[in-house]
Amino acid sequence: MPxxxxxxxxMNYIDDVAVxxxxxxxxxxxxxxxxRARVADHLxxxxxxxxxxxxxxxxx
Numbered sequence: 001m002p003x004x005x006x007x008x009x010x011m012n013y014i015d016d017v018a019v020x021x022x023x024x025x026x027x028x029x030x031x032x033x034x035x036r037a038r039v040a041d042h043l044x045x046x047x048x049x050x051x052x053x054x055x056x057x058x059x060x
Contacts, residue, residue: 017050024039
C-alpha cells in the first residue's frame, strides 16, 4: 500500500530530527561537564519527546 503525502512528510520530519541529533552528538565533546548536565536535563524535560510521539503512533 502506498504512503500518503502526509505520512511521507512526517517521515521527512523524523529524518530532520535525526540530523539535528547527530549535530548535537558531534558537539557534545566540546561542552564542559556543567554544560553537558544542563543540556541533558533540557533534553530529558523536552515535551513532547520521541517516546510521546511513539506512544501516539501506537495508540489504538
